[in-house]
Amino acid sequence: xxxxxxxxxAVLSLCTAIxxxxxxxxxxxxxxxxLTGENIKGATFAxxxxxxxxxxxxxxxxxxxxxxxxxxxxxxxxxxxSPDIIGVTAGSNAAAIFLLIMxxxxxxxxxxxxVLGGVLTSAFIYLLSRGGKFEGGxxxxxxxxxxxxxxxxxxxxxxxxxxxxxxxxxxWLSGSLNGVQLSDIPMLAIIIIIFSPITILLGKHLRxxxxxxxSAVTLGVNTDRTRILLILSAVIxxxxxxxxxxxxxxxxxxxxxxxxxxxxxxxxxxxxxxxVGAVLVLLADLIGQFAFSTKFPVxxxxxxxxxxxxxxxxxxxxxxxxxS
Amino acid sequence: MNNEHQLKVEHITAGYxxxxxxxxxxxxxxxxxxxxxxxxxxxxxxxxxxTIARLLKPSSGKITLDGKGIWTFPSKHLARVLGLLPQxxxxxxxxxxxxxxxxxRFPYQGLMKGLSREDHAAVAEALEIxxxxxxxxxxxxxxxxxxxxxxxxxxxxxxxxDILLLDEPTTYLDITYQVEILDLLTDLNRKKGTTIVMVxxxxxxSARYADYIFALREGCLVSEGTPSExxxxxxxxxxxxxxxxVISDPVSGSPFVxxxxxxxxxxxxxx
Numbered sequence: 001x002x003x004x005x006x007x008x009x010a011v012l013s014l015c016t017a018i019x020x021x022x023x024x025x026x027x028x029x030x031x032x033x034x035l036t037g038e039n040i041k042g043a044t045f046a047x048x049x050x051x052x053x054x055x056x057x058x059x060x061x062x063x064x065x066x067x068x069x070x071x072x073x074x075x076x077x078x079x080x081x082s083p084d085i086i087g088v089t090a091g092s093n094a095a096a097i098f099l100l101i102m103x104x105x106x107x108x109x110x111x112x113x114x115v116l117g118g119v120l121t122s123a124f125i126y127l128l129s130r131g132g133k134f135e136g137g138x139x140x141x142x143x144x145x146x147x148x149x150x151x152x153x154x155x156x157x158x159x160x161x162x163x164x165x166x167x168x169x170x171x172w173l174s175g176s177l178n179g180v181q182l183s184d185i186p187m188l189a190i191i192i193i194i195f196s197p198i199t200i201l202l203g204k205h206l207r208x209x210x211x212x213x214x215s216a217v218t219l220g221v222n223t224d225r226t227r228i229l230l231i232l233s234a235v236i237x238x239x240x241x242x243x244x245x246x247x248x249x250x251x252x253x254x255x256x257x258x259x260x261x262x263x264x265x266x267x268x269x270x271x272x273x274x275x276v277g278a279v280l281v282l283l284a285d286l287i288g289q290f291a292f293s294t295k296f297p298v299x300x301x302x303x304x305x306x307x308x309x310x311x312x313x314x315x316x317x318x319x320x321x322x323x324s
Numbered sequence: 325m326n327n328e329h330q331l332k333v334e335h336i337t338a339g340y341x342x343x344x345x346x347x348x349x350x351x352x353x354x355x356x357x358x359x360x361x362x363x364x365x366x367x368x369x370x371x372x373x374x375t376i377a378r379l380l381k382p383s384s385g386k387i388t389l390d391g392k393g394i395w396t397f398p399s400k401h402l403a404r405v406l407g408l409l410p411q412x413x414x415x416x417x418x419x420x421x422x423x424x425x426x427x428x429r430f431p432y433q434g435l436m437k438g439l440s441r442e443d444h445a446a447v448a449e450a451l452e453i454x455x456x457x458x459x460x461x462x463x464x465x466x467x468x469x470x471x472x473x474x475x476x477x478x479x480x481x482x483x484x485x486d487i488l489l490l491d492e493p494t495t496y497l498d499i500t501y502q503v504e505i506l507d508l509l510t511d512l513n514r515k516k517g518t519t520i521v522m523v524x525x526x527x528x529x530s531a532r533y534a535d536y537i538f539a540l541r542e543g544c545l546v547s548e549g550t551p552s553e554x555x556x557x558x559x560x561x562x563x564x565x566x567x568x569x570v571i572s573d574p575v576s577g578s579p580f581v582x583x584x585x586x587x588x589x590x591x592x593x594x595x
Binding site: 077201204207208210211212213214215217218219220221222260264265266267 | 374377378379399400401402403404406407408410413414416417418419420423424427428430431433435436463483
C-alpha cells in the first residue's frame with residue numbers, strides 16, 4: 001500500500017511540474033487561477049491549451065500503457081509479452097497510418113481506426129494462438145510474427161506516401177504529447193475510468209491464472225472468460241491511449257517489471273504498474289522538454305530507457321533457454 | 325469425517341484432438357479412501373485424472389459429483405470440493421511459499437476482500453501439516469524438489485477440499501521423499517477423511533499406500549479392487565506386458581512385484 005502512496009505522490013508532483021514549467025514558469029497560484037477559470041494574459045493559453053492537455057494525456061496514457069502492459073506480462077508469464085512487443089500497438093499504428101496516408105483522414109477518424117486496429121489485431125493473435133488449448137509461448141511468437149508483418153505494411157505505406165503526409169505519419173509513430181488537445185482527453189478518461197477497475201478487480205484472478213491453466217481451473221477460475229475480459233480491458237485502454245499520444249515506446253514493457261520490483265514478486269501490481277507508467281511518461285516528457293538544447297518527443301526518451309532493458313532480457317533468455 | 329461426496333465416472337470417452345485415449349470408463353471413487361490409478365505409460369492415467377478434474381471435456385459420458393454432472397457446478401463451488409495437484413505446476417517468478425499456499429484459498433475469496441482470518445488459519449494449518457511452517461517466507465525457487473512438492477501439496481490442502489486428486493506427486497523425488505509424501509497424504513486421509521485419488525508409477529508403493537486400485541490398459545479399465553485382490557502376475561502381464569513374481573511385502577504385507585527381465589533371473593524362477 002505504501003508503495004502505491006509513494007507512486008501516487010510522485011505522479012502528482014510530476015503533474016504539478018508539467019503545469020508549472022515551460023517557456024515561462026508560472027507560480028502555482030497563477031496556474032490555479034487559470035484552471036479555475038480566470039483569464040491571465042499569456043498564462044491562459046500556455047496552461048490551458050498547452051500544458052493541461054499535455055499533463056492529462058501523459059497521466060492517462062501512461063497509466064493505461066503501464067497497467068495494460070503489466071496485465072499482459074503477468075497473464076502470459078513473460079516480460080516480453082507486453083502489447084508493444086507482441087503486435088497490439090503495431091495493429092493500432094498500421095490502421096492509423098493507413099487512414100492518414102491512403103484515406104487522407106485525420107483526427108477522430110484516425111483515432112477510432114487505431115482503436116479498431118488494436119482490437120482486431122489482438123483478436124487475430126488470440127484466435128491464432130488458441131488452437132484448442134491456450135498457450136502463452138505460442139501467443140508471444142505469433143504476436144512477434146504479426147508485429148513484423150504489420151511493421152512491413154507500415155513501411156510500405158510510408159514509401160508510397162506523398163511527401164507532405166510523411167511528417168504526420170512519423171509524428172504518429174514516435175509518440176508525443178505535443179499535439180494533444182483538450183478535446184482528446186474526455187474519451188480517454190472515460191475509457192480508463194471504465195476499464196482500469198475491471199483490471200484491478202480481476203487482479204486476484206490474474207494471480208491464479210499465473211499458476212498455469214491446470215491450477216487455475218482447479219482453483220475455480222473461469223479461465224477463458226477471465227482472460228478475454230483482461231485482454232479486452234488492456235487492449236481497449238491501450239488502443240485509446242495510443243490513439244491520443246501515439247505509441248510511447250516501451251512504457252508498457254517497462255512498467256510491470258519496475259512495479260513488481262517495488263511491491264515484491266507475486267503481489268497484485270496492476271495499480272502500481274499504472275502509476276509507474278504515468279511516472280515514466282511524465283518524467284520522460286519533462287526530460288525531453290528541458291534536459292537538452294533541442295526538444296525531444298517523449299517516445300524518444302522512453303525508447304532510450306527501454307531499449308537496453310529489452311537487450312538485457314533477450315540476453316538473459318538466451319542464457320536460460322527461453323524459460324523465465 | 326463428514327466427507328461423503330460421491331464421485332463417479334460414468335461411461336467416459338475422452339481424448340485430445342480427435343484421438344481417443346479413454347474408452348468407455350465406468351468407475352466410482354471410494355469415499356474416504358486412498359485410490360491409486362495404475363497403468364503403463366500413455367494408458368490414459370493422467371487423462372482420466374484431468375477429465376475428473378474438469379481440465380478436459382469428455383467426448384461422451386459424464387463425471388458426477390453427488391449425482392450432478394461436474395460441468396454444471398459453478399467453478400468456485402466445485403473448487404471447494406474437488407482439488408487437483410497437476411503434474412508440473414507453473415511457478416511464478418520470485419514467489420514466496422506463504423504467498424503461493426494462500427492462493428489455494430481463492431475459491432473462498434470474494435471479489436473485493438483480501439484474506440480472511442479463516443483463510444489465514446487454513447494456510448497456517450496446511451503449512452503445519454506439510455511440516456513447512458519454517459519455510460513460509462522462503463522463495464520457492466530456492467527450495468529442493470521434495471520441499472517444493474510439499475509446498476504444492478500445502479496449496480492443495482489450503483484449498484480444503486474433501487476430494488484431492490494428485491498426478492504423480494512423487495515423480496522425480498528421492499525414495500525418502502516419496503515415502504514421506506505418501507505418509508503425509510495418508511495422515512491427511514486418516515485425520516480428515518479426505519478422499520485421495522492419485523496416479524503413481526511405483527507399483528509396490530502403490531500396493532502399500534492404496535486402499536483401492538484402478539488398473540488401466542490402453543484407455544480401458546481392466547481391473548479394480550484392493551491391492552491384494554488386484555495385483556497378481558496375470559494383471560501385471562496384462563497391464564504392463566511384463567513377466568514377474570508377486571510376493572508378500574515383508575514390511576507391509578501388501579503384494580510386492582518382482583519384475584523378470586531377460587537377464588539376472590535365476591533358473592529356478594523361470595516359469
